[in-house]
Amino acid sequence: MSNSPTQIQLIQPDDWHLHIRDGEIMKDVLADTARQFARAIIMPNLKPPVTTVDLANAYRGRIEASLQSLGVTGFTPLMTLYLTDNTSAAEVRKAKAVGVAGFKLYPAGATTNSDAGVSDIKHCYAALEAMQEVGMPLLVHGEVTSADIDIFDREAVFIDQVLEPLRKDFPGLKIVFEHITTKQAAHYVRDAQTSGKNILAATITPQHLLMNRNAIFAGGIRPHNYCLPVLKREEHRIALLEAATSASPRFFLGTDSAPHAKGAKEAACGCAGCYSAFNALGLYAEAFESVGKLDKLEGFASFYGPDFYALPRNTKKITLVKQAQSIPAELPLGDATIVPLRAGETVAWSLA
Numbered sequence: 038m039s040n041s042p043t044q045i046q047l048i049q050p051d052d053w054h055l056h057i058r059d060g061e062i063m064k065d066v067l068a069d070t071a072r073q074f075a076r077a078i079i080m081p082n083l084k085p086p087v088t089t090v091d092l093a094n095a096y097r098g099r100i101e102a103s104l105q106s107l108g109v110t111g112f113t114p115l116m117t118l119y120l121t122d123n124t125s126a127a128e129v130r131k132a133k134a135v136g137v138a139g140f141k142l143y144p145a146g147a148t149t150n151s152d153a154g155v156s157d158i159k160h161c162y163a164a165l166e167a168m169q170e171v172g173m174p175l176l177v178h179g180e181v182t183s184a185d186i187d188i189f190d191r192e193a194v195f196i197d198q199v200l201e202p203l204r205k206d207f208p209g210l211k212i213v214f215e216h217i218t219t220k221q222a223a224h225y226v227r228d229a230q231t232s233g234k235n236i237l238a239a240t241i242t243p244q245h246l247l248m249n250r251n252a253i254f255a256g257g258i259r260p261h262n263y264c265l266p267v268l269k270r271e272e273h274r275i276a277l278l279e280a281a282t283s284a285s286p287r288f289f290l291g292t293d294s295a296p297h298a299k300g301a302k303e304a305a306c307g308c309a310g311c312y313s314a315f316n317a318l319g320l321y322a323e324a325f326e327s328v329g330k331l332d333k334l335e336g337f338a339s340f341y342g343p344d345f346y347a348l349p350r351n352t353k354k355i356t357l358v359k360q361a362q363s364i365p366a367e368l369p370l371g372d373a374t375i376v377p378l379r380a381g382e383t384v385a386w387s388l389a
């Protein structure tokens with residue numbers, strides 16, 4: 038590959054961290070993802086959350102109906118359950134038996150629809166024991182929530198207070214540190230000694246590879262660049278870009294595309310979440326190209342995720358071309374609209 042190719046071919050990627058919500062708006066966001074990705078980990082933070090296998094099966098049914106109404110074939114949702122203080126070992130085993138891909142740990146109050154989240158990880162030890170035993174991944178929103186911790190420090194403190202003790206207590210538990218945002222998290226995952234192969238990994242979003250926290254305040258407050266965990270300083274963005282392009286199987290693609298209607302973002306108390314699904318692959322390609330590492334995109338986007346989850350890699354190929362794509366100012370979202378990441382601007386790469 039030359040240093041500045043104008044097109045690249047890769048095995049079709051998957052999105053290992055995605056929010057598609059429910060009801061009327063689901064099909065609007067699902068179409069964007071299904072255009073680019075073969076599979077996606079569907080996050081369970083609905084209202085009420087997807088806490089049981091029965092709820093996950095019902096949600097999967099609604100997703101499949103939505104795909105059908107869009108005429109989409111060849112996209113597979115990978116379902117997850119929302120871990121609570123009351124999740125039982127029996128529910129974990131039942132989930133494993135029906136192919137649930139993971140359990141998501143939301144510390145209570147950490148982010149959108151996390152009120153029902155875990156108040157103290159110690160309450161989950163029976164479930165975690167069972168997850169370790171059956172090889173069920175724990176997907177972690179890695180932020181502490183106590184009011185005395187500065188919002189920009191919540192992820193780093195989580196590593197010391199929660200993640201490291203958890204890994205000591207469950208050395209065989211498969212863990213994905215979701216949407217990492219700091220140098221501390223990137224280095225922790227890179228350097229961790231693990232008891233087995235493919236036991237610890239992290240997803241990284243496009244916004245955290247492309248922007249630092251200045252983007253939230255550029256010339257005024259920019260609610261569409263606000264997500265959780267919040268964007269950090271430039272040194273952290275650089276560390277994340279280094280991790281993503283390092284060809285380490287511990288880092289893979291998870292957009293955390295998190296749709297909220299325009300009005301819910303542009304409000305006195307705006308919701309957290311960036312809608313990156315419209316051209317997520319183009320955004321990632323831009324990030325990798327910025328450090329001359331486009332040749333490392335395929336591993337990150339298409340190989341290391343399925344390897345971690347012990348699923349087959351995709352076989353179909355896609356082509357990305359270096360052709361600027363205009364991103365609309367707004368997109369339809371049910372009766373409302375949504376403002377995508379990069380709205381009104383262009384993304385340098387797009388799907389052929």
Ligand code: NCD
Binds near residue numbers: 082263293310
């Ligand atoms: C997500 C959402 O809106 O569901 N928001 C976000 O800012 N990332 C929740 C989450 O993943 O934290």
Ligand code: ZN
Binds near residue numbers: 054056080295
């Ligand atoms: Zn998320």
